[in-house]
Amino acid sequence: MVCALPSISCCTISSLTIEKRQSLQSSPKSSLGTLETQLLHKFNSVSELKIVHSLLIKSGTPLSELPLSRVASVCALTPSFLYAQRIFQQVGQPEIVTWNCCLRDFAESDTPFNAILLFHQLQRHNVCPDSFTCSFVLKACVKLMDLSHGRIIHALVVKLGLLVNLVLQNVILHLYASCGEMSDAILLFDKMSQRDIVTWNTMITQLVKRGDIASAYKMFSEMPDRNLRSWTAMIAGFVRCRKPKKAIDIFKEMEQVGLKPNEATVVAVLSACADLGALDLGSRLHDYSNKSGFKANVLICNTLIDMYIKCGCLEAAKDVFEGMKKRTVVSWSAMIQGLALHGNADEAFGLFFRMTQAGVNPNGVTFIGLLNACSHMGLVNKGRAFFARMTNDFAITPGIEHYGCMVDLLSRAGLLQEACEFIKEMPIKPNAAVWGALLGGCKVHKNVEMAEVAMRHLHELDPHNDGYYVVLANTYSEAKKWEDAARVRKLMRERGLKKTYGxxxxxxxxxxxxxxxxxxxxxxxxxxxxxxxxxxxxxxxxxxxxxxxxxxxxxxxxxxxxxxxxxxxxxxxxxxxxxxxxxxxxxxxxxxxxxxxxxxxxxxxxxxxxxxxxxxxxxxxxxxxxxxxxxxxxx
Known part of the structure; x- marks a missing residue:
């Protein structure tokens, strides 16, 4: 039995596009194939669906010919939800299967909240969810970081007795962990009667993101099995917490068990090589990347540039840069910064000109590199000009890092009073790094009085940074003010601060x-x-x-x-x-x-x-x- 013919008004028909009406008029009524081709999979609204529905009824074509997933998508969030339900009932297919397809599409789209809205529709119309339903809605919650709805779905999973489903448990675990509810995630993890590699990787990845490298490594060590993602997450974690040597040790262990790095692994290990100056390993990974077809990966190329620069191989960095078919603003900025660090200010300025000529707009990081180039070579006027161009030519609002660069530039050049006035006139509150740059200039130029001014602010902003006390003590020592130097060292001892040894x-x-x-x-x-x-x-x-x-x-x-x-x-x-x-x-x-x-x-x-x-x-x-x-x- 088929559903009754829906009422179609002249108004509804007129809502069709001219093209669709013309195709209707020109198609023979008996030619179902032509009708399918032209109309069956093209409706985009409930009104158009009803027209297609009526044509199927007139031609005696079964409703099963309708693309049910499309029916679901056009009716899901409208008052015509019941209309779609009646169609599914006529076809005889379990409607939750079709709604799940729609939920999956919503969850994976740019508007995942639609999956949550559809879930509420299903609840209102007494459609019983299954494990797939819960999985897709939970994935939408993860994308949205929507913990409140996630908890509702978790409760529903428990109520329906679906918690034995490992896939569902993993998604719930991912939700809690990604939303920062690590205590709930750990509680769930501990209660899980079974775990797979996804379970372990989820926990390790999220612990790493939150800087709890010790707990992440403990879990990593306890894993019954590891895959490449497990190793890569651990390597990246040690790089992130500034333990590059440990990251490289983990990578060497990974190689010993016979796993080959993928692109994400290469990026993480190259970052460790850059921090540690491990040129031999970095070069080996460069060769491996070329042989593995990673040469076009912009992220790898950018990391290679950074690695070679930090290992002191400026020419190798230039070779990578010049060999790139596609460059991002990161590529240009990294190379400019590298030239600055190596004292090649003129080359840095020339590269900036090439960058703008190539139509690549600089960002704030680009100007940090340019200002550093000026600072390292004492090019005060050039630095002032670049600082002005940021706003005037590129509409970039200077951040605290740019102000810090300017203070460093002026202080290194001995313009300490101007640097101090510059700080006072800043539109944003100076941080410890800004006053620290002034303090460093005071030591270079042996200005005790200005150093004391800078230190008064540093006492308030960063009272536990031993480096500032050491610089002040050394400034006193260079001025032969031994008693003042001793007083600063005594203050360090009283505050429990120890000098960072070189x-x-x-x-x-x-x-x-x-x-x-x-x-x-x-x-x-x-x-x-x-x-x-x-x-x-x-x-x-x-x-x-x-x-x-x-x-x-x-x-x-x-x-x-x-x-x-x-x-x-x-x-x-x-x-x-x-x-x-x-x-x-x-x-x-x-x-x-x-x-x-x-x-x-x-x-x-x-x-x-x-x-x-x-x-x-x-x-x-x-x-x-x-x-x-x-x-x-x-x-």
Missing amino acids: WSSITVDGLVHEFVAGDESHSQSEEIFEKWKQLLVPLRLKGYVPNTSVVLLDMEEDEKEKYLFRHSEKLAVVFGLINLAPRETVRIFKNLRVCEDCHAAFKLLSEIVKREILVRDRSRFHCFKDGSCSCKDYW
Whole structure:
């Protein structure tokens, strides 16, 4: 039995497009194939559905010929919901199957809330949901981060006895975890009688996102089975929490079990290589990416640029950049920032010009790179011009980072009063980094009074940052104000602050060697000290005189010299000279600013040993070659 012919008014017929009416008039009534082709799958509204419905009835065609999923989609959120239900009943197909198709489409669309609205329709009209219904609505809740509706569906799942369905449990787990309800997620996880790899990966991924790397790694260690996603999530987690060495260790474990990285894994490991300066592994991953067809992946290329820049391989970064068929603003900005860090300000400016000529609009990160280029080379007027262009030419509102760059630029150049006035006139409240930039300039230019002004603000903004106290104490020491320096150090002790000790690292044959000042723990310590004594002879002949003024401790001159000679960067460089092949570049990574004495020594040493010495300190690169440095002694 078929449904009664719906009433169709002249008004309804006139609502059809002219094209559809013409096709109706020209189609023979007996030609069902033509009717199907022209009308059956083209209706977009309830009124058009009713016209198609009437034509099926007139031609004696079964209602099963109607595309039921389309019927559901046009009627789902309208008062004609019951009309669709009657059609499904006539066809004899369980209506929840069709509604589920509609729910899935809504959940996966750009308007997932429609899935929740449809679910309420089903509830109002007593349509009994099944596990698929709940799954699709929960997925919509996840996309919307809609915890309130998610809890309703969770309760319904329990009421219907569907909680034994592992897929449903995983979606509910994902909902709680992605909405930040980790206590509920952990409770559900602990109560689950069965788990699969999706369950474990969900928990690990969400714990990593929330910075709970310890709990994530504990779960990772307890997993009965792991797939590539498990390993990649853990690697990315350690990169995110600034533990690149651990990330690389996990990657090497992954390789040992025979898994090959995908594109997401490559990006995570390259980021770790960039942070650690692991050039050998980064280069190997570059080759692997090319062989695996990842060369067109813009994200990988951008990460490669960043990795090569941070490992001091500027030319390799340029090769990747120039070889890219498609570049984003991130690609251009990364390259500009890299040129700035290496002291190539003119190249950075030229690349910015190329960028604008190519029709790529810069963003705030682009201008941070440009302002850094100006700061590292003391180009004050150029920096002022770029800062003005941000707003005037590109409608970019300067952020706190841009103001910090400007204060750094002015402070490094010795314009401390102007820098202080600039801070006072900022339209946004200066943060600790801004005042810290001024404090750093005060140390360079030995301005105690201005340093005290900056420190008063830093006491309020970041009272537990040991670095600021150390800079102030060193500023006092350089001014021979030993009592004031001692007072600052005493204040640090009272507040439980410990000085961050300087360290330097070098990678040889894939193994990272770390040194601290005066380090005697290394297996080659005696050889390093002896080699330094030998190098001192030609260094002194070249005019090297130990700069004991950088030792900000009240001690005898000979003791100061001994202290100088065991700076961490010197130990790392000498270790490199002993263990690296002749002519191979010595690449050093230091967590603090390179000292003036080491800087002077490395310039002369690069000429004596006839090789490049590359030092990355906390703010820039120093490339020592043939007796000079790329920073031109301005850093």
